[in-house]
Amino acid sequence: MTDNDINIYKRLSAHPELFQQAGARRRLVWFAEYMDPKFQATPFHVAYYSVLDRFARGDIKKLIVQAPPQTGKSQGSSRFLPSQMLGINPDLKIGILSYADTIAKDFNRDCQRIIDSPEYAATFPDTRLNGSNVVTVADSYLRNSSVFEIVGHRGGLRAVGRGGALTSKTLDVAIMDDLFKDSKEGNSPVVRDAAWDWYTKVVRTRLHNDSQELIVFTRWHEDDIIGRILKSEPYIKAERWSDLDGVPDNTWVLVNFEAIKTGKPTEIDPRQPGEALWPARHSLEKLMALRDLDPVGFECLHQGNPGSAEGRLFGPFKTWTSKEDFGVVVRSGCYVDVADEGSDFLCAITYDVVKSPNVFFNEKTGRMEALLFALVTDVEYTDEGTEVTEVTVPRLINSNGVQKAWIESNNGGRQFARTVEKKVRATVVAFYQSDNKESRIVTNAAFVNQQVIMPLGWDKRYPAFYDHVTKFLRQFGANKSDDGIDCLVGVWEKEIAPGNTMPYSHANRGVSVR
Numbered sequence: 001m002t003d004n005d006i007n008i009y010k011r012l013s014a015h016p017e018l019f020q021q022a023g024a025r026r027r028l029v030w031f032a033e034y035m036d037p038k039f040q041a042t043p044f045h046v047a048y049y050s051v052l053d054r055f056a057r058g059d060i061k062k063l064i065v066q067a068p069p070q071t072g073k074s075q076g077s078s079r080f081l082p083s084q085m086l087g088i089n090p091d092l093k094i095g096i097l098s099y100a101d102t103i104a105k106d107f108n109r110d111c112q113r114i115i116d117s118p119e120y121a122a123t124f125p126d127t128r129l130n131g132s133n134v135v136t137v138a139d140s141y142l143r144n145s146s147v148f149e150i151v152g153h154r155g156g157l158r159a160v161g162r163g164g165a166l167t168s169k170t171l172d173v174a175i176m177d178d179l180f181k182d183s184k185e186g187n188s189p190v191v192r193d194a195a196w197d198w199y200t201k202v203v204r205t206r207l208h209n210d211s212q213e214l215i216v217f218t219r220w221h222e223d224d225i226i227g228r229i230l231k232s233e234p235y236i237k238a239e240r241w242s243d244l245d246g247v248p249d250n251t252w253v254l255v256n257f258e259a260i261k262t263g264k265p266t267e268i269d270p271r272q273p274g275e276a277l278w279p280a281r282h283s284l285e286k287l288m289a290l291r292d293l294d295p296v297g298f299e300c301l302h303q304g305n306p307g308s309a310e311g312r313l314f315g316p317f318k319t320w321t322s323k324e325d326f327g328v329v330v331r332s333g334c335y336v337d338v339a340d341e342g343s344d345f346l347c348a349i350t351y352d353v354v355k356s357p358n359v360f361f362n363e364k365t366g367r368m369e370a371l372l373f374a375l376v377t378d379v380e381y382t383d384e385g386t387e388v389t390e391v392t393v394p395r396l397i398n399s400n401g402v403q404k405a406w407i408e409s410n411n412g413g414r415q416f417a418r419t420v421e422k423k424v425r426a427t428v429v430a431f432y433q434s435d436n437k438e439s440r441i442v443t444n445a446a447f448v449n450q451q452v453i454m455p456l457g458w459d460k461r462y463p464a465f466y467d468h469v470t471k472f473l474r475q476f477g478a479n480k481s482d483d484g485i486d487c488l489v490g491v492w493e494k495e496i497a498p499g500n501t502m503p504y505s506h507a508n509r510g511v512s513v514r
Contacts, residue, residue, distance in 0.1 A: 021123040025088065028052050032080045034123070035114050044257060044277050045072060047268055051255050052081050054244045055214055056088070062252040064215045064226055064235075066304030068259040071278055077216040078107040078177045082157055083114040085173065087124030090153040095171040097203065099181045101161030105145040107177070108159040112148055127153075163198050166206045174203055176215045179225060183297065186220020187478035199225055209249075221478055222306040222471065230254065239266035259287050259302035296474075313445050313472045313485070319456040326373045326453065327356040331503045333495060334397050334405040334426070337487035338413040339383070346389050347465070347487035348380040350400040351452075355501050369499045374491050375453045381465035381484050386416065394423035402426045404504050406494050408433050427504070433490075438476045441489050448492045 023030035029049040032039045041049070048067065055063045067073040082094045096111075098104040114120055115129055128151050130143040141149040142156070149156035160166060162179050179195055180186040207213070217226055229235070235252035236243055247253055259282065261271040271277075276284040291298040296311035323329055329352045339346040356371040378400050380392055397405050397420070407417040409430040417430035459466040468484040476482070 017119075017122070021119075024084070024119075024123045028056060028076065028080055028084055031084045031123075032076070034119055035080065035083070035117060039075075042278055042280070043270075045076070048073070048257065049076055049080075050241075051238075051244070051268070052076055052214075055212065056081060056085050058212070060212075060244060060247055060253050061210075061249045062213050064217070064229070064252055064254045066217060066219060066226070066254070066256040068257070068277060068282070068302040068304075069218050070282065071257075073216050074107070074177050077214060078175055079110045079114065081214075082107075082173070082175060083111045083120070086111075086115070086150060086155055086157065087120065087127045089155065090124075090127040090150040091155040092172045093155055093170055094157045094173045094175065095166065095169070095203075095206070096157060096159050097162065097164075097174060097176045097179065098159075099162050099179050099185065101159070101164060103178075104159035104161050108145055108148065108157060111157055112143070162195055166202050169206055170208065171203075171206045171211055172208075173212045174207060174214070176203070176213070176217075176225075178216070178218055180217075180220055183220050183300075186224060186300075187473075187475055189223075189478075189480040192221065192223055192225075192480075196225055196228055218301055219304055219306045220300050221473075223480065224306070227306070239268055241267050256304040258304060259298075260284065260291075262303070311473050311475065312470070313442070313474050314449050314469060317449065317452070317454045317458075317469075319458065320375050320453045321456045323352060323354060323375055326375060327354040327371075329353070330355050330501060331495075332377075332401050332403050333491075333504075334400070334402040335487055335490045335494060336393060336405060336407040336413075336416075336420075337483050337490065338408055338411070338416045339389075339483065345381055345383050345468075345481055345483040346393070347484045348393050348396055349376055349487055349491055350378040350396060350402055351376050351491055351495070353495050370501050371451075372496045372499070372501065373451050373453050374495050376455055376458070376491075379458075379462045379465050381462060381468070386419075390416065390419050390423075394420050397424045397426055404429060406431065406490065408490070437482065437486055440493070441482065441485055442474070442476070444489050444492055444497075447496070448489055451496050452488060452492055 020030070020034045024034040029041050029046055032049065033041065048065065051065065054060050065073065065077065078096055082096065085092055085094065096104050096107045098107070112129060115127065121128065129148055130141045130151060132143070141151045143149070145159070147156060147158045158169060180191070185191045215226060217224070219226060221227070229252060233252060234250065235254050236247060237254045238244055244253060255268060257269060257277055259277050261269065261273050261275045263273065265272060276282060276287055287302065290302065299311065300306045320326060331353045332351070333353065334348060334350045336348040337346065351374040354373045354375055356373060358371045359368050360371050378396055380396050382389065404427045405420065405424065407413055407420065407428060407430050409417055409432050414430050417428055421428040455461065465484050469488065472485050473479055
C-alpha cells in the first residue's frame with residue numbers, strides 16, 4: 001500500500017460521509033438515504049430506484065412506471081430523482097407536471113429543500129439556488145414555487161399543472177406524476193381527451209431529440225394517457241434487467257409493480273405470486289380487503305390493470321361459423337343507431353334470427369318458448385358523415401338480404417330512414433327510442449351476451465366495433481361512447497325479447513323470407 005493509499009484510507013476513516021456522498025452521486029437509493037436518514041429502502045424501493053437510475057443515466061429515454069398509491073413512487077420520481085439529476089448535470093431543464101398546479105408546486109418546493117440541505121451542498125457543490133425568493137427580477141436566477149434556476153448554469157426546474165402553459169420553454173426531462181386526480185377525472189372521457197390534447201400539443205412540443213419522458217401514474221382507465229401511448233407507440237414490458245439495455249430512443253419501457261404479485265417471479269420483481277409489495281406498510285390482509293370491497297377499483301389503483309375483465313359489461317361472446325349449429329333461420333334483419341351528433345358513431349348491425357330446437361322459460365311472457373339467437377352477419381361502425389353512411393348502410397342492408405331494417409328516428413334518424421328506404425328492398429321501420437339508454441343497456445347486457453352471436457373472427461373484421469364492445473365498462477360515464485352497445489342491445493330488444501319465432505309479415509316488398 002502506497003503512502004497515497006494510506007492517506008486516502010485515513011481521510012475516509014475520519015470522514016465516513018465521503019463514502020455516502022460518493023454513493024449519492026452514483027445511485028438514487030443511496031442519494032435518498034443520505035438526503036433523508038429516515039428513508040428506509042424496501043426491496044421494492046431498491047428495484048424501483050434502480051429502474052430510475054437507468055433513466056437518470058440516459059439509458060432509457062421514455063419510461064412508464066406503474067405503482068400503487070402510498071408506496072413512495074412520487075418521493076422517488078418527483079423529489080429525489082430531479083434533485084439528483086440537477087446535481088449531476090446542473091444545466092438540465094426539468095419539468096414536473098401533475099394534475100394540479102398546486103401539486104406540481106409542492107414537488108418544486110420539496111426539491112428546493114433537498115438542494116438547500118448541507119448534505120446536498122457537500123455532495124453537489126456546483127448546484128445551488130438563489131438565496132432568496134426571486135420572482136421576476138432581471139439578471140437574477142429565479143426561485144419561487146413555480147420555477148427555480150441553478151445559479152451559474154442554464155438548468156432548473158419548472159412546475160406545471162395539467163393544462164398549464166409551457167410556451168417557449170424547452171424541456172430536457174419531463175416528469176409526469178399522476179395527471180389525473182381521482183376516479184372521477186380518470187373515468188371522464190372529456191377529461192381524458194383534454195389531458196391527451198394537452199400532452200400531445202403542449203408537453204410533446206417542448207421536447208427535443210435528446211429529451212426524456214418519465215410517466216408515473218395511478219391508472220384509472222385503459223384509455224388514459226398511458227393506454228393511448230401503449231396502443232400507438234412501441235414499448236417493452238420490462239421484467240429482466242437486461243430488458244433495460246440498449247432500448248431504442250423511440251421505445252417506451254413499461255415497469256409495473258403490482259400491490260399483490262400475480263405472475264411468476266421476475267428479476268425486477270422477484271416476489272412469489274400472492275405476496276404484497278410493501279407488507280410492512282400495506283399488508284396482504286389489508287390489500288385483500290380492499291380488493292373485496294371494490295374489485296374493479298383495486299385492479300386500476302393497485303394492480304395497474306385498468307383493463308380488468310371484472311369492470312367490463314360483457315363477457316366473451318359466443319361465435320358462429322355454421323348457422324345450422326344454432327337452429328333454423330326464420331328472418332333476417334338490421335338495426336341502425338344513427339349518429340345524433342358530429343362526435344357520435346353510426347352503428348348498423350345485420351343479423352339472422354335463428355330458432356333453436358331447445359326451449360326455455362321466458363320470464364317476461366311467463367311461458368315456455370323456443371330459444372332464439374341473433375347471428376350477426378355484418379357490422380357498420382363509423383364516425384363518417386351522412387354523405388358516406390347514406391351510401392354504405394343501404395349497401396350493407398341489400399348485400400346481406402335484410403328483410404326488415406329498424407332505424408332509430410331520434411334527432412336526425414327519421415330523415416336518414418327516409419333516405420335509406422328509397423335505396424333498399426327491405427321494409428324500413430323508423431321508431432323513436434324513449435327508454436333510458438343506460439338502464440336498457442345495463443339491464444339487458446346479460447341476455448345480449450348469451451343470445452347475440454358474433455361471426456368467427458369478428459375481432460379482425462370489425463376491430464373498432466370489437467374494441468368498443470369488449471372494453472365497454474359497467475361504469476357508464478367512463479366510456480367515450482355507447483352507440484355500438486346501444487345498437488347491439490337494440491337487436492336483442494326488437495328480435496329476441498318479444499319471443500317471436502315467426503317470419504316477418506308479408507310487408508317485405510318482394511323480399512323472399514328465408
